[in-house]
Amino acid sequence: MAAIVLVHGGWHGGWCWHLVSDRLKEGGHTVYAPTLTGLGERAHLLTPDIGLETHIADITGLIEHEDLNDVVLVGHSYGGFVISCAADRLPQRIQSLVYIDAFVPEAGTCTSDYADKVRLDELNAMADRHGDGWRVPPPDASFWVSDPELIEWVNARTTDHPKRCFSERINLQGRLNDIASRTYVQAEQHTNPQFLEFYTRFSKDPSWRTFQLPTQHDVMLTMPDETAEIIAGALG
Template sequence: MNAQAYVLVHGGNMSTETWNKLAKSNIHTPDGKMGGRIWDPIIPSLQAYNHQVFAPTLKDEHQSNLTEHIKEISTIITGNHLENVVLVGHSYGGMVITGVATMIPDKISSLVYIDAALPDPGQSLFDLIALGGRDPLSFAGLEPAPPYVEKLEFNPHVLNRFPKIYILCTESEFVTVTHVAREKIASHPKEWTYLELPSSHVPMASMPEQISRIILENTANR
């Protein structure tokens, strides 16, 4: 297996309290948030094959927006001179990796969406939740912060060049968003590898070995 670069993009900045319940752990951080630490359980599995792994914490959602988050990840890729990057996005992170892939497509090899938002051009995360028939504000802790209400504009044809994997978590509370994604994928099945995992919304916490294996098996040497 040849070494690759993986850039892992978290969703909304999860509280340590929520994480500890899911992962049955006892992690505490100065700000009470997990950020990029949600990837810690799977990073060793990727690094075991000498892959480079980047799992940054995005700038606070009250001080940034979707465009800036996309630029953050793009800068990590270009600043580290990465090529053939596997972008992995969880939850809201699906918005970010979609934007990154269409901004710097020549740097990207494949996309992995983990129970993630899958936008069409001109849609925001809040739009996707509403499309699923739920009030976005009904999600505990979800506020109309700038990244979640900003509409993502991109050229969808650029995404056609990439192998794309979607992992739907069947026990997820994010089902209103992932249901919308599943319908989109069903209308273009040849463009996707679609998989289901009997996990909560955060398989990195509840099923780290399984999600690591899925990522590696479906992205190695693309």
């Protein structure tokens, strides 16, 4: 059956999609918003062994065990790595990919390859000081949103992220190219130049749908109506 699978980014959980998920379900769509292993309400499972491969298995396992087909696979931020690898392994089940202010990785890369050096040094220092060297405490939510009430709400829900996820390199087999429908959404008020670079590149490619939204990084929380509409538009 056709379905939408929403994959969150670093330090987040399935909770960040609730506004978008509600809107998509109201439109009659089947929606899954899983929490990746070791994060959110699954933080009690956090171990040093959890890496990107664990999270890829979370998503491929969901798709296979729920017997999903014609999937619109959506990834936010770090989730772009997860959906790219999951789609490369199950292209026959994926109808469309939607990247929400997310990484669109190339084979052999890891998240750290796309990070600003200063930012990467900060994350490594946080892991060393407060995460026993293997887990990265969440940044303050003001990095993702600007509304004070929303900052407080997000801060109460973010959890440590396994550091291994950011250094584990991906192995793409080229099957990702079998998926013709792709969408990129860039948050104009986010400071990561890498996401703007992705948007600029893909906006020149007629095979991509591209959008810019005047908001911060957690687009699904700040502009849920527009986000849901873009995702729904990838079905069909």
